[in-house]
Amino acid sequence: IKRITTHILQEMKTREEKISMLTAYDYSMAGIVDAAGIDIILVGDSASNVMAGHETTLPITLDQMIYHATSVVRAVKRAFVVVDIPFGSYQGNSSEALRSAIRIMKESGAHAVKVEGGSEIRESVVRILSAGVPVMGHLGLTPQSIYKFGTYTVRAKEEEEAKKLLEDAKLLEEIGCFAIVLEKIPASFAKIVAQSVTIPVIGIGAGPDVDGQVLVVHDMLGINQEFKPRFLRQYANLQAVMTKAVQDYIRDVKSLEFPNESESY
Numbered sequence: 001i002k003r004i005t006t007h008i009l010q011e012m013k014t015r016e017e018k019i020s021m022l023t024a025y026d027y028s029m030a031g032i033v034d035a036a037g038i039d040i041i042l043v044g045d046s047a048s049n050v051m052a053g054h055e056t057t058l059p060i061t062l063d064q065m066i067y068h069a070t071s072v073v074r075a076v077k078r079a080f081v082v083v084d085i086p087f088g089s090y091q092g093n094s095s096e097a098l099r100s101a102i103r104i105m106k107e108s109g110a111h112a113v114k115v116e117g118g119s120e121i122r123e124s125v126v127r128i129l130s131a132g133v134p135v136m137g138h139l140g141l142t143p144q145s146i147y148k149f150g151t152y153t154v155r156a157k158e159e160e161e162a163k164k165l166l167e168d169a170k171l172l173e174e175i176g177c178f179a180i181v182l183e184k185i186p187a188s189f190a191k192i193v194a195q196s197v198t199i200p201v202i203g204i205g206a207g208p209d210v211d212g213q214v215l216v217v218h219d220m221l222g223i224n225q226e227f228k229p230r231f232l233r234q235y236a237n238l239q240a241v242m243t244k245a246v247q248d249y250i251r252d253v254k255s256l257e258f259p260n261e262s263e264s265y
């Protein structure tokens with residue numbers, strides 16, 4: 001199998017083939033998602049919500065992200081694996097940012113890191129890139145700064161915020177990021193951003209006119225039924241499937257239906 005690289009992702013934008021991206025946080029899920037043919041697997045800090053049950057992405061630690069990333073990398077044969085650097089491990093200190101990125105790359109074997117923000121984290125991004133680590137940007141709704149914004153509503157609706165976002169996208173391209181995630185912004189504006197940079201722009205709640213799409217895998221599989229934003233398309237209802245399987249198992253245990261003779265030694 002030919003591995004996906006930043007070069008291949010760039011070619012996909014050039015020839016207008018949309019890039020598919022999903023999250024994964026563990027070996028079993030990453031194996032399924034990779035074997036199905038996904039282009040990019042994101043070990044997102046959404047693991048803080050999805051795996052650990054926190055309300056925000058802020059509490060997850062660098063060690064925990066590396067544990068998830070290591071598990072994912074062991075399963076992946078083809079996809080390009082990107083790991084979120086968690087809150088507090090890169091902002092405001094480019095030396096710490098570099099140290100965090102190097103730990104992720106060395107200890108997990110992942111292929112790139114993702115960070116949230118634009119001009120504010122310029123030095124950190126430059127420093128990580130200078131070590132040869134590919135960096136994916138993340139603009140628009142940036143969950144690590146949720147307490148600054150106060151809500152998870154659509155971003156860049158006002159001209160001032162849109163102007164800064166476009167400048168940040170151009171800055172991230174200029175300093176050498178290989179791609180940018182755009183989260184929860186108007187589709188018409190996301191289109192402009194994607195057309196204004198030559199690197200791939202991957203949307204989540206950013207409409208169809210970007211270079212690829214990303215979703216949280218537990219949300220799109222319907223394992224997690226609590227989170228249903230407008231941008232989410234649920235491709236399965238695994239919560240129902242899993243609930244029925246567990247209930248059937250309980251019933252069979254109670255009724256002595258399980259295990260039967262062929263399931264015994």
Ligand code: KIV
Pocket residue numbers: 023042043044045046047084181204214215216
């Ligand atoms: O952590 C995450 O899952 C993400 C995606 C939603 C882009 O950052």
Ligand code: NA
Pocket residue numbers: 044045046057084
């Ligand atoms: Na994230």
